Amino acid sequence: MDMPLVEQVRSFNRTMTERVGVLNDHFLGRNHPLGEARLLWEIGAEGASVRELRRRLSLDSAYVSRLLRSLEKQGLIVVKTSEHDGRVRLVQLTEAGLRERAELDHRADAFARSLLEPLGESQRVKLAAAMAQVERLLIASMVQITIADPTSQDARWCIEQYFSELGERFETGFDPTLGISAHPHELTPPDGLLLVARLREEPVGCGALKFHEDTVGELKRMWVAPRARGLGLGRRLLLALEDAARQAGITILHLETNHTLVEAIELYRHSGYQEVEAFNDEPYAHHWFEKRLTAPT
Amino acid sequence: MDMPLVEQVRSFNRTMTERVGVLNDHFLGRNHPLGEARLLWEIGAEGASVRELRRRLSLDSAYVSRLLRSLEKQGLIVVKTSEHDGRVRLVQLTEAGLRERAELDHRADAFARSLLEPLGESQRVKLAAAMAQVERLLIASMVQITIADPTSQDARWCIEQYFSELGERFETGFDPTLGISAHPHELTPPDGLLLVARLREEPVGCGALKFHEDTVGELKRMWVAPRARGLGLGRRLLLALEDAARQAGITILHLETNHTLVEAIELYRHSGYQEVEAFNDEPYAHHWFEKRLTAPT
DNA sequence: CAAATTCTCTGACTATAATCAGAGAATAAG
DNA sequence: CTTATTCTCTGATTATAGTCAGAGAATTTG
Numbered sequence A, B: 001m002d003m004p005l006v007e008q009v010r011s012f013n014r015t016m017t018e019r020v021g022v023l024n025d026h027f028l029g030r031n032h033p034l035g036e037a038r039l040l041w042e043i044g045a046e047g048a049s050v051r052e053l054r055r056r057l058s059l060d061s062a063y064v065s066r067l068l069r070s071l072e073k074q075g076l077i078v079v080k081t082s083e084h085d086g087r088v089r090l091v092q093l094t095e096a097g098l099r100e101r102a103e104l105d106h107r108a109d110a111f112a113r114s115l116l117e118p119l120g121e122s123q124r125v126k127l128a129a130a131m132a133q134v135e136r137l138l139i140a141s142m143v144q145i146t147i148a149d150p151t152s153q154d155a156r157w158c159i160e161q162y163f164s165e166l167g168e169r170f171e172t173g174f175d176p177t178l179g180i181s182a183h184p185h186e187l188t189p190p191d192g193l194l195l196v197a198r199l200r201e202e203p204v205g206c207g208a209l210k211f212h213e214d215t216v217g218e219l220k221r222m223w224v225a226p227r228a229r230g231l232g233l234g235r236r237l238l239l240a241l242e243d244a245a246r247q248a249g250i251t252i253l254h255l256e257t258n259h260t261l262v263e264a265i266e267l268y269r270h271s272g273y274q275e276v277e278a279f280n281d282e283p284y285a286h287h288w289f290e291k292r293l294t295a296p297t
Numbered sequence C: 001c002a003a004a005t006t007c008t009c010t011g012a013c014t015a016t017a018a019t020c021a022g023a024g025a026a027t028a029a030g
Numbered sequence D: 001c002t003t004a005t006t007c008t009c010t011g012a013t014t015a016t017a018g019t020c021a022g023a024g025a026a027t028t029t030g
Helices: A003-029 A034-043 A050-057 A061-073 A095-116 A121-142 A153-169 A233-247 A262-270 B003-029 B034-043 B050-057 B061-073 B095-116 B121-142 B153-169 B233-247 B262-270
Strands: A077-081 A089-093 A144-148 A192-199 A202-211 A216-224 A252-257 A274-276 A287-292 B077-081 B089-093 B144-148 B192-199 B202-211 B216-224 B252-257 B274-276 B287-292
Touching: A003 B003, A003 B095, A003 B121, A034 A050, A034 A061, A034 A089, A034 A095, A050 A061, A050 A089, A061 A077, A089 A095, A095 A121, A095 B003, A095 B121, A121 B003, A121 B095, A121 B121, A144 A233, A153 A192, A153 A202, A153 A216, A192 A216, A192 A233, A202 A233, A216 A233, A233 A262, A252 A262, B034 B050, B034 B061, B034 B089, B034 B095, B050 B061, B050 B089, B061 B077, B089 B095, B095 B121, B144 B233, B153 B192, B153 B202, B153 B216, B192 B233, B202 B233, B216 B233, B233 B262, B252 B262
Parallel strands: A216 A252, B216 B252
Antiparallel strands: A077 A089, A144 A192, A192 A202, A202 A216, A252 A287, A274 A287, B077 B089, B144 B192, B192 B202, B202 B216, B252 B287, B274 B287
16 A cells, blocks of 8 residues: 555544544533533434434443433433333433534534635635545445355345345346345355445445356345445445455356446446356346456465 | 535534544554543654643643653653753653554554555545545635734744745845835734734734825735645735725735746736736836725625 | 343443642743 | 743642443343
8 A cells, every 4th residue: 555645644634633623622612521412413303212322322321321311401301211112212302402402503514614714615615525525435445345144134134125126227127036046045155155345334235156166156136225336335345256256266257237237237347347148047137247357366 | 605515514524523533542542541642642752842742732731741740650751851941841752652652653554554445546546635635625724814913923933934035036135124114013003914824823924014095005025834835825815915905995905026926926916916017116026016906895 | 931132220430631729940021 | 139920740629431230121032
């Protein structure tokens, strides 16, 4: 990795630590310690369960409980037991809580304006664009790709989403039982594998491999959640799958795809996949691709 | 100010708060609480005085003292009294302190790498470029421009720097006593004014106005420190001076400049200044400019 | 339906990051 | 040469942020 890039990232981090410190002080500034303010914010206008809050802010349960008690005493929230599950407690903002939250909102706004205010119009636009770019790429770099059990909840969710998207996009709809099989056991080592991409623990994409004869592998279930598109995640999944295939001794990768999946077809073409004659009778496929893998490095 | 821009800044701040939190945890991670780590870092290889440290980190003197005591007890620093001033205490890292600091350095590096690592090469380059842009513009927005007393330390420093730069750039050198005067009292209300631009309390530029007859003003002492160039600061100073001139009822601004100051001449031309006949006999001037100001809004 | 798990809470405790008042020594200013 | 200021330190105290152990109630699992 190029050293100047690392230097730039470090310099950026220093600047951000300084500015974000200011941000937090301002955000807080108002009455509440940061913990309470964050919680107040996270509860939101619609309310939330205590366990939601704990999970979203990754805080200790004892700590959250105490913070809630404090907010309750200040009359900013009310807490009641869920009707569906007697263990779960639901938190809602009171009128005063909503006002307080609006105030925090206003402060965050004012802070953002104070950053833009000294700049000229063209600088403002450039700043916003560069911020969007940094954000997008940092978020991309937060995505983690790991091997998952196809029967796990996240894996099943991804595949479900994938099927439902195919159902919407294919002119004919999509019935998973008609196509080439990819049952859980076929996507589990040693017969294959499934990768799941996660952003902040939440699944945002998947991709699978089926190993055939000695050296032929088949790509299946390539999917990226709509909210995670444009992060280069498809390419990363593809590279990770190819790596895994190489590790397994695969030298030829096959895949077939439907003509409505234009982004995927683009990706395959750009990644060195050659269109070939149909090598199976997958009813939903219009294009068949193949890539010869080089030996693992 | 455009709302989407504010929204973008806020969204960016949220993302950064999340990431910087991670950064700090990692940075710290190692043995020391954040306060100690920051101090260890700030002392640097060359050492520093306690009052330097206090100023740079804007920490309470009691707090710094205690942190130093703790670092001292851990054998990471030695503190001794300054030879020049018996009140001042000098802090230096020991061998162990230097090792510890190198470790922090290494961790910051590793963190930066971990951000870049999941990205492809082109994404990395884009990220670094966007970070540089964000940093540059945020730093630009941190610069504050205020009216200053021409006899104040910061003002005198700026003007000194300005003169010394002119001395280097003019083929003939520069002797301030030969040119048109701009004595402190001429740059003090109601006869004129001096603006100083500061970044983190440090002066990084200046610009002055001399008020002549009823409605004519003269621009003097426009200077931006080398390290603050490329931030659009010259333009901001110019706009601020024009605003101040308008407030003072000025309708025509004059200025003269030397042909070696090409960036300044560019700036004047782009900001609506028209080149006119010489209106004075300033010996160092090659170009005379004039701008007609519209009424204050 | 017994056992395991989940969810929330209280009690007890700790570390960190401060802040304020003031003292003592050195130096600068008038 | 007296007075004011600067610099650092200690003592006393506080707020914030968080951890760990475990209890009690509700729910899920085998």
